[in-house]
Amino acid sequence: MVATLVAVAYPVGVATVVGFGVLACILSWQHERRQGGKDTVEFFLTARNSVSAFTIGWSFYAAAMGSWALYGPPSYAVSAGILGITFYSIASGIPIMIVAFLGDILQSKLPGILSLSDYTYKRFGRFVQLYVATMMLFNMGIALTAEYTAVGDLFENTVGSKRWPIVVIIAVVATLYTAYGGLLISIITDQWQAFLSVIVVLILVVYVAVDFRTPLPPIPHYLGPGNYNGLSAIAVMPISLISATIFSEAMWQRCWASANSRALHTGALLGATATIVVVFIFAFGGYLAVWSGLFDVNDPNADYNTILFLLFKDRTWLLVIVAVLSATMSTSAVDSIQNAITDSVGATLVRPFFKRADVTWIRGLVVLLNIPPVVVSLKGYSVLQLFLMANLITTTTTIPLMAGLWHGPRGQKVVTPFSMMTGSLVSVSSLFWWAAIKQTADQTYRAALYRVFFVAYDYPPFLIALGMSIAGLVVGAALEAAFRAVVPGCGRYPVYALDDNREGLDARLGVRLGDVTQDSVPEYPAAGKGADAYPAGKQYEA
Incomplete structure (x- = not known):
């Protein structure tokens, strides 16, 4: 079975990742032709006011999810039970709504905002900006490492192959199309990746609902609603996940990209709802595996990272589907974090100190900043442990x-x-x-x-x-x-005022994408009217 699984899962997983990469490059090329090469560095990093509610909703979901969801929530069920996974699920989606609310406020006050560090600089000055940016980079670096670790764990521990090939392939493909197309293309591909992941999740749900016939004993006390870790989750999960989301530029970027206030809030509601439902499905799968006895909590050698997959043991075709799901979710999460890290570093470190830097610097950053997380992920650290450290620091x-x-x-x-x-x-x-x-x-x-x-x-x-x-x-x-x-x-x-009428980074610094400045970019109609329109918004064709 292992040989068959490796022979099928790896080619299918790789083909899926490469397919999305090719699609992203084609979309980037088409967008560049439509715009005549006139996109600015600012638009490359923010996709300012260009994305509809439906698309941004899928993008919020894709950015929030990742292959970590196949490991973290199911393994958390072992110690926290039904109460823990419930609050884990809710707390995975609610931060999206909070960031959308805060992002709307920030964009109304700072129409040219490029990143959260822009707000930090305007409100607190350069020193605090560097401090916060460092913390954000640490948090996002941990998230990227955890993502590579999770997909590597799946292919090493469940598929039965080496972890490094799939990690390197996902990193290289996502890096290439992120460096080429910027945030807008990442958001557009998010909807395809998210749609595929939802279809695969539905297939797994239907299979378990129809085929799962393992007798269920009385619910053990450690899975019930009264256990200590489950009660702790009432505080731990909202605090930790809200803090981690606040310090992830990936979510803030989707606020800047939303066409208007209404699109932002509608998309955030859609993304949050989808995230809550899917995380709970994965978490309950782990809960079901433990409850049914498929996972032995008393076994000191038990692998907590494979709990969910025990529901599909001896089903090669299902494990192939899970491999595709993991590769898809990982690619969408990775490109989101890559864009976020690049935006944060570009706005905080490159732009203020190297004012002549153009988009080549930004694309180079995408490549360089991916190397450390890939290397660390090959060590195979626990995904939950990685997140715990980052969550505490951001809190x-x-x-x-x-x-x-x-x-x-x-x-x-x-x-x-x-x-x-x-x-x-x-x-x-x-x-x-x-x-x-x-x-x-x-x-x-x-x-x-x-x-x-x-x-x-x-x-x-x-x-x-x-x-x-x-x-x-x-x-x-x-x-x-x-x-x-x-x-x-x-x-x-x-006085650190937040009111800002600037047109954006390119107008402020004269930064160029190719030979084009902000002044030469044609004006587009506002994304919305009245209260729904951001003061300095421009509508770009996506």
Whole structure:
């Protein structure tokens, strides 16, 4: 069976990935011909106001999902039970709605916004921008590594082949069409990738519903609604996944790309709903495998990454379908993260310091920034462990960063660069304090830290990180107010306004795509009217 599975799954999986790559390149070429080569660097990175509600909805779904969903939610069912997978599913979709709401606010205030770091710079200045951008790159780098790891795990542990060929193929194909077509082509291919993944999910659901006949014993206590990890999920999952999504440029890019406010909110609702449903299906598959006894929780050698696939054991054709699903979901997630990382680095590091940089620099970044995640993914680290570390780190800064939206006269005195950084750093420090408190007599401090950041999806660290970020923000504001009150000449607060009438990055810096500047790009009609239209929006043909 293994030889047959390898012989079939690998060619089909590779053909699917390459097929999407070819489609993306064709679409990129067609779009370039229609626009006459007049797309700007800004449009390459943001696809500004060009995508309809239906398309952006599929893109939100494709960006949120990935082959990690075949591993994370099913394995979480073992420890968190029905309550845990329910909140995991809900918390996977709700952040899309939150980012859409916040993105709408940001784009109305900053029509030329290029990335979340643009907002950070306008509201908090350059130092905080670099700090936040570093955290975003860390979070997205972890997400990209987890994606490569997940698809590699499937082909190594389930298909029975080496992990590196499929990882390298997905990385190379996604990198090529992302570097060629930019965000718009990534979004357009998302709808095809998302549609295929939904079809495959439906096939798997129908098969399990019709064929699964394993007798079900009484639900064990660890799968019931009252277990500790399941109750912890009520806090852990919303906090962790909202924070991780806030620090993922992939979601914010879809806000900038939406044609107007209505398209953004409608698409976010569609994407969030699809994400919640599909994540729950995968998670419940793992729950069903454990409940039925197909997975032995008492086996110390049990592979938690293969729980879902136990439902399809001895069904080669189904495992081939799963391989196609994994490759498809991985490619769509990878190209989204690639674009997001490129946007973040381009806006934060390249643009301000290398103002003559053109799109060649951006395309080069797409290639270079993919190498470290590919290398690390070949080590085969646990997907859940990778996400836990990133989720905790981003939780420390989410509230202080988003509090900057309070930017009136009083908000300028409370949410300052100093108080924002104080809130974040106090929160980070609190996690190290918590590890010291939880250290046992027979445990080293390093082992205690490892458990906090890599092992336990427990509610105390997340609540502590969230609460201490708020407390640190308040304390920082009070300290700054006291300092300004007693030190002569420091009584006036600097003003960081969010209102911005700029046309965008290209107009601001004169950056060129080829030999074309923003001024030479033809004007397009506004994407919407009245409250639905963004102030500086241009409608491009997708």
